[in-house]
Amino acid sequence: MSAAETYQQAPDTILSVEDLVLEFPVRDGKRVRAVSGVSFAIHEGETLGLVGESGCGKSSLARAIVQLYRPTSGSVVFEGVDLTRLNGKELKQARRQLQMIFQDPISSLNPRKRVIELVRDPLRIWGIGSPSEQLDRSRQRLGEVGIDADESGSRRPHQFSGGQCQRISIARALMLEPRLLICDEPVSALDVSVQAQVLNLLEDLKRRHGMALLFIAHDLAVVKNISDRVAVMYLGRLCEIASSESLYREPAHPYTVGLLQAIPVPDPSARQPFEGRKVRGELPSPLDPPSGCRFHTRCPFAQPRCSSDTPELREIAPGHFVACHFPLTGVHANGAA
Template identity: 55%
Template sequence: MADKQPLLQVEHLCKEFPVDSGVFASRMAKKVSAVDDVSFSIDVGETFGLVGESGCGKSTTGRCIMRLTAPTGGKVIFNGQDVAQLKKKDLKHARHDMQYIFQDPYASLNPRMTIGEIVSEPLVIHGEMGSNEERMDYVRKLLDIVGLNPEHINRYPHEFSGGQRQRVGIARAFALHPKLIICDEPVSALDVSIQAQVLNLLGELQKEYGTAYLFIAHDLSVVQHISDRVAVMYLGNLMEQSDWRTLYSEPYHPYTQALLSAVPIPNPDIQKSRERIILAGDPPSPIDPPTGCRFHTRCPIATAECSQKKPPMEEVAPGHFCACWHAEPFPIKGTSIKL
């Protein structure tokens, strides 16, 4: 029996941004390597968490998948089509099944449009439903599903709270019943109590519609509660990838271990065995990233090999992948580094 094809397959994705160095810049202009050789896949109905600190390239990865930002290299295979190679008309059809929930619930909604106009806009763009009355009836149902009052359909975004605005964004993303939704830190701008409500809503909608999520976040405790598999990103590279239970209980990469050492773990036995790992220095500049492993300048167990050769992403356990020359289960051997 042939293996089931993933809904989304990202292969060696790269994105570089040119750096404007001014009038007297040399011809050899520098570039910011935001995403460098990133590969992963997402199955139908699966939630794939992508975590890492600010500036590591998570959001750029999501935007490249939707082709809101054109990738520099690599492939994004969605429903058997390479999104990076699609013409304008074909890309529009692909986006019918691939939607985006933006990070900022304040900036992602047009202040001059009513909630009804915002949520129905995907229907208008893709020619769904014949009349405006049909679309508005459907929007009212969507608003009710996401926990908003359907009678507020003619209100404007400024009349809603942050949590309510994010629900509007979720309703807009689900309007076309897409197969994949890219959730770009959808709860980071919300209060903790509202975060739980939005996460529960996303889980309920996934069960009802079978939608797959790429869930981008920097909060590992949030990703833990919603993801089936998790990948950890650092300075444009993927460091580790596994199902969430394995990743949280037995991380192999020193960077993942450092991140998780600060996150409360439900299992008290695991939590007691962990010591807080403080990383030295700050993340390097993506304009001039380190050679070899990009984490080696802050890694407590780095050797000369780490600065010379980039480690490949290898399977260290069934379904568990790690890019490290010295990958070992938690805890790592040391917690200090001499630069």
């Protein structure tokens, strides 16, 4: 099939990213590292949430996984095949079961095409089924995402709202029955009431089609709601990975705690659980990232060692990984006064 070798993967692992580095050239011959040495895996049927603030490299990471940006080094093994070693044609083949949806639902759909055609396109490109079968399946998929193909299939994207356009891009991404769907900030451009509709829809479709999701967002509450496991990213590196329950119950990285603390809770009677653990200042320039732990310039717990040694991701509890020299645990993390 392809020239690339097959890689050993745990049987239920669908995607494994190993030491991925992505650099972009910037002016004066300098290079900026958008992603530096990220490793993680996604299992069959699992939702992995990837959370971080703007500029942390989460969208670059997603694009590097689907090879929209070619990684500088490292490997991306999807279903046993290292995507970084494939040429264009092989990549197209391998990517069939790896689909992606984007933040801006309206601009990611070709404005000149009718919705039914947009959704049908993947089947036509791959030559799957007869034209009438293709149309049938397109209608069915549109129905699944809550869009009536008979009523609105012949409209064009601009005639739909943002939420509906996101449904259409989801329908299109599902046409080839992907095993992994990468969602890059799929709800952050939507209104609160519409956001809930799309999140529920993604949950339903995931269950029905047995796919895995890589769900990228800046909103920790949204990510927690949809994910089985959550990875927190800061300035191109992973800080912490854990099951969503334990990440929220026992966050160990000061940055995770800071993020949790900063979420506005719609409940005046709720006590801020991480009071006094606020993150200071703002994101340093990715062009000139801090030495050692990249978070040390904003960390309320930073020690001298943090500015010199880079902490590696290590397991502090089963399935709970953190990249911090002084992880917060138990009472400490919850900041009981």
